[in-house]
Amino acid sequence: MNKVIAKENLGKNVVRFEIEAPLISRKRQPGNFVIVKIGRKGERIPLTITGSDAEKGTISLIVQIVGVSSHKIASLKVGETVTDVVGPLGRPTHIEKVGTVLCAGGGVGIAPLLPIAEAFHEAGNRIVTVLAARTKELVILEKEMRAFSDELLVMTDDGSQGMKGLITEGMEQIIRRETIHKAVTIGPAIMMKYTSLLTKKYNIPTIASLNTIMIDGTGMCGACRVTVAGQRKFACIDGPEFNAHEVDFDELLIRLAGYKKEEKYNYGEFLKGKVAN
Amino acid sequence: MIRDEWRKELRKSMTAKERMAIKRVVMPMEDPIERLKGNTEVNKGLSVFEAVKEAQRCLDCANPPCIQGCPVGVDIPTFIKYIEAGDFLKSAQVIKQSNLFPAICGRVCPQEVQCEKNCIYFDKLNKEPVAIGYLERFVADYERESGTTYIPEIGKISQVKVAVVGSGPAGIAAAGDLARYGYQVSVYEALHELGGVLRYGIPEFRLPNHIIEFEIDNLKKIGVKFYTNIIIGKTLSHDDLKESGYKAFFIGSGAGLPKFMNIPGENHVGIMSANEYLTRINLMGAAKQDYDTPVFYGRNVAVIGGGNTAMDSVRTAKRLGAERAMIIYRRSFNEMPARKEEIKHAMEEGVEFLNLNEPVEYLADENGRVNRIKLRRMELGEPDASGRCRPVPLKDSEYSLQADMVIVSIGVSPNPLISMHMPELKVTPSGTIEVCGELMKANVEGFYAGGDIVRGGATVIAAMGDGRKAAFAIHRYLSGI
Numbered sequence A: 001m002n003k004v005i006a007k008e009n010l011g012k013n014v015v016r017f018e019i020e021a022p023l024i025s026r027k028r029q030p031g032n033f034v035i036v037k038i039g040r041k042g043e044r045i046p047l048t049i050t051g052s053d054a055e056k057g058t059i060s061l062i063v064q065i066v067g068v069s070s071h072k073i074a075s076l077k078v079g080e081t082v083t084d085v086v087g088p089l090g091r092p093t094h095i096e097k098v099g100t101v102l103c104a105g106g107g108v109g110i111a112p113l114l115p116i117a118e119a120f121h122e123a124g125n126r127i128v129t130v131l132a133a134r135t136k137e138l139v140i141l142e143k144e145m146r147a148f149s150d151e152l153l154v155m156t157d158d159g160s161q162g163m164k165g166l167i168t169e170g171m172e173q174i175i176r177r178e179t180i181h182k183a184v185t186i187g188p189a190i191m192m193k194y195t196s197l198l199t200k201k202y203n204i205p206t207i208a209s210l211n212t213i214m215i216d217g218t219g220m221c222g223a224c225r226v227t228v229a230g231q232r233k234f235a236c237i238d239g240p241e242f243n244a245h246e247v248d249f250d251e252l253l254i255r256l257a258g259y260k261k262e263e264k265y266n267y268g269e270f271l272k273g274k275v276a277n
Numbered sequence B: 001m002i003r004d005e006w007r008k009e010l011r012k013s014m015t016a017k018e019r020m021a022i023k024r025v026v027m028p029m030e031d032p033i034e035r036l037k038g039n040t041e042v043n044k045g046l047s048v049f050e051a052v053k054e055a056q057r058c059l060d061c062a063n064p065p066c067i068q069g070c071p072v073g074v075d076i077p078t079f080i081k082y083i084e085a086g087d088f089l090k091s092a093q094v095i096k097q098s099n100l101f102p103a104i105c106g107r108v109c110p111q112e113v114q115c116e117k118n119c120i121y122f123d124k125l126n127k128e129p130v131a132i133g134y135l136e137r138f139v140a141d142y143e144r145e146s147g148t149t150y151i152p153e154i155g156k157i158s159q160v161k162v163a164v165v166g167s168g169p170a171g172i173a174a175a176g177d178l179a180r181y182g183y184q185v186s187v188y189e190a191l192h193e194l195g196g197v198l199r200y201g202i203p204e205f206r207l208p209n210h211i212i213e214f215e216i217d218n219l220k221k222i223g224v225k226f227y228t229n230i231i232i233g234k235t236l237s238h239d240d241l242k243e244s245g246y247k248a249f250f251i252g253s254g255a256g257l258p259k260f261m262n263i264p265g266e267n268h269v270g271i272m273s274a275n276e277y278l279t280r281i282n283l284m285g286a287a288k289q290d291y292d293t294p295v296f297y298g299r300n301v302a303v304i305g306g307g308n309t310a311m312d313s314v315r316t317a318k319r320l321g322a323e324r325a326m327i328i329y330r331r332s333f334n335e336m337p338a339r340k341e342e343i344k345h346a347m348e349e350g351v352e353f354l355n356l357n358e359p360v361e362y363l364a365d366e367n368g369r370v371n372r373i374k375l376r377r378m379e380l381g382e383p384d385a386s387g388r389c390r391p392v393p394l395k396d397s398e399y400s401l402q403a404d405m406v407i408v409s410i411g412v413s414p415n416p417l418i419s420m421h422m423p424e425l426k427v428t429p430s431g432t433i434e435v436c437g438e439l440m441k442a443n444v445e446g447f448y449a450g451g452d453i454v455r456g457g458a459t460v461i462a463a464m465g466d467g468r469k470a471a472f473a474i475h476r477y478l479s480g481i
Ligand SMILES: Cc1cc2nc3c(=O)[nH]c(=O)nc-3n(C[C@H](O)[C@H](O)[C@H](O)COP(=O)(O)OP(=O)(O)OC[C@H]3O[C@@H](n4cnc5c(N)ncnc54)[C@H](O)[C@@H]3O)c2cc1C
Pocket: A033, A043, A045, A046, A047, A048, A049, A061, A062, A063, A064, A065, A066, A067, A068, A069, A070, A071, A108, A111, A112, A210, A211, A212, A213, A214, A240, A256, A257, A259, A260, A263, A264, A267
């Protein structure tokens, strides 16, 4: 079960996997994620299902290496197995034909954005995409996103690729130019905060997919709680997508940083161990 | 009641007066200082000598009231008299007729409000009750360690398939009985480990994992199949299961969904549900060096609530090095729902009890991490619907307290996964699955449910009792008897 069928590097510290998961591949819809765990002592972490092939019984995942668990997954070789994979989790994206959809993806947020852009494209929408990253090497999935986009813009902080500037600047250009009916924003919480402030200014209905800390993914632990429209929601069962204009991003930012010290320490120890071995 | 000859002899071997003169056994315990250094079980279990002596106290009452107090009706005097007679394996068999997992229940049942509360010693004689729970645990441990575990006979093997959703006490009890009736039973579990709350909630110092594993292994031996990482309603729908030939379903999906108080600051970093805290420690091994999941180590830890979950959390925090580990509970010791023994153990371990207190707000430092709790004092007013005195806030009693970690343990709501995906299933306004009485039958043909998903939050033994009742109802449904 859960054997790695294929693996591909998509840039610096970003890896795509195709893994065997026949049951999940049949049920999966855009917006869904899985929780994976590597090894008996591993951590449970959420990853978006970026594609699936029900016939082959596989799903694809795109992982950015940020810490111990993502490192462990990215180190798996073809033929090895992911110890635990459970899903599909979360509510699927509500896909409809609205007209023009602006897809704004930052960093590894581009991975979860891909299947959503694909689904909106297939529903007959015009797709305008803005991808952003700090620098050229961190722009991932450009080719894949292009396939579903009528237009695609890349923004980098240092101008090493596409336009120099923040994602919001690229988005605003487009919003001023043409009517946008819906926006989808996925990326670091800080980016989503500012992209949704922007779309709010222009009254564009916007969905954001929240990357909270999770454990079980079934509504049992409450680690993923977020405040949306003043109410407590659990990202794993009520989300991960919410009306971006109602999300308390400041709280999300603080909660995401909650275990930073512990995680950094763990990753340091992990890397030391690797060198020692 | 006709008693066997051996039992009559046994009765006559001592006078009632002599029996009543024996003092209740004291459970040998790990020293409180030692306890805090690790996760070893606190109660060490009775020796053969202590067990036999305790068994002698039981008066073998003609109409034993203790049985009425047990939710599954264990034949208490019979199993105790087998202990007195020295036939511990037979004693285990007697318990297992009504309770498949005595090693678990002997450890976690709230005996003081169930079997032991009804014991004549306590109820009529104003003495300490017979230690029914300790004795139950004794025989179960004896049997397991003897290596000759009694595996119940299996009925006529049938090819009919039954699915069980959830591997908590309700699910495993249902699975055990269904396998004994001869069905092909598959248990589906959402998490990567089996046991439900027994595994991810109740800590090892109360219920060691090897005991749960042993019981689950025994179920595997009688043919029950277990599948982890499968969420019914997500990975597989009930229609998928029907298509692959399942004829009946037992839902034991438990209570998930932790409740919060909805007071300001409750989402600060360092504030979490008891489910999150205990899951990190018990399921994910967060406190062990080489496990990847992180956990906070609080210096001043406040646990909000007074139930078993609160006691387990506060005692865990103490074991993880908290200088102050505090229970903040809005009523008094009398109303506290936790097992009396756990409260006693918590006190021995240095847990502080701030009873008649209620948090009203949490404050945080510049990083968003909780650092203070605002509390107010309470007094007890008139009894409410639950019969417990209602806590009433005292005017102008607010004060604040240092805390760098807060664990909210004020209850859980039913797991919504199944009802979300089966809208045709009838649920109550609070989200529990509606079943019809003793049959545990839901409104959808072939569906039965029990445990916390029906009761909203109860006990291990009640969940097991439900599982067994449902198994019997399913057997009747499938075999047409
Ligand atoms: C619904 C959902 C879908 C996701 N999909 C993907 C995906 O498709 N691909 C992917 O690479 N990642 C995805 N993530 C994020 C992924 O789960 C985290 O990157 C992962 O948990 C990090 O684990 P780690 O042990 O490697 O790093 P850690 O040691 O846990 O963290 C390292 C650093 O990353 C930050 N971090 C921790 N958790 C998150 C998080 N959830 N989001 C953002 N930053 C975090 C920490 O603050 C820390 O600084 C998703 C998250 C959610 C909630």
